Amino acid sequence: MLHIEIYGMDDEGLMLEYELLRQGFEIYFVTDTAVLPAASNLRNQEIGKQSHAYLLRHEIHFEGINGYAIDMYAKCGLIRIAP
Secondary structure: OEOOOOOOOHHHHHHHHHHHHHOOOOEOHHHHHHHHHHHHHHOOHHHHHHHHHHHHHOOOOOOOHHHHHHHHHHHOOOHHHOO
């Protein structure tokens, strides 16, 4: 498993996660807790929805996942489909 920190580098963090997934790396849940806010900051609904779906599909549950997801969907104008 791999863990990356974004620290305000939203574009770079999202590109890194995409590249790692494309190469077959398994993403640690903490990474996606950083990616959901990055997608929110960039208002990138596709990356946000994909990251949220990845967490759900891999049954990765943690305290606060719904808060991160709701924030991301709201900032992307998708509050109607928020969890």
